[in-house]
């Protein structure tokens with residue numbers, strides 16, 4: 477496996493596709509190499525192309541504001557793009573460009589091995605869902621703001637911050653959607669003492685429940701909500717609120 481330093485240098489000198497002729501600088505990702513959250517934008521903008529750093533222009537400023545909501549800083553996440561070079565006129569990436577450039581993203585993912593991949597916008601989301609064997613819904617609205625889990629990887633696609641450059645009305649909804657990163661940035665506070673952990677360790681509860689609730693979107697767990705409200709509940713109620721006869725037998 478290459479080191480991140482080797483990979484960055486390879487990206488900066490890349491000539492794999494014709495975008496190398498029109499860019500000023502290819503832009504590798506940056507951030508915490510052991511980050512839990514790994515955010516993937518589409519491609520660098522003009523400012524990023526000038527400076528050679530990810531999310532330093534208008535979109536970067538907006539992303540910083542959106543990360544303030546869940547209390548996250550750039551230093552504690554990893555930030556990169558699907559395409560490492562500026563797309564002239566902010567056009568869509570072409571198939572050949574994605575094929576050539578996504579190899580770098582694959583290697584960044586391999587090095588950081590994050591708990592969550594957070595693609596921002598349609599093209600990164602489509603690439604990442606496909607990479608993990610998920611059929612991408614034709615209705616784009618079904619892709620975003622939900623937790624996907626496949627081949628051991630958790631994926632939570634969000635809208636790209638650049639949307640707010642053109643559509644200020646979308647801000648409240650976007651702020652609300654990005655707030656989910658607060659939940660995803662830690663495990664459920666009840667996990668250590670939760671019967672679901674015990675059942676999973678005894679091999680009678682599938683990992684999917686743990687990954688998607690206890691170590692994923694715990695705020696939507698019915699058990700979590702009942703704990704918070706002080707509502708009594710049996711050990712064999714599952715995170716989605718259904719009762720498990722199998723767990724009942726092991727209680």
Ligand code: SF4
Nearest residue numbers: 664667670690697700
């Ligand atoms: S089952 Fe629910 S309450 Fe228990 S640790 Fe998982 S998310 Fe938290």
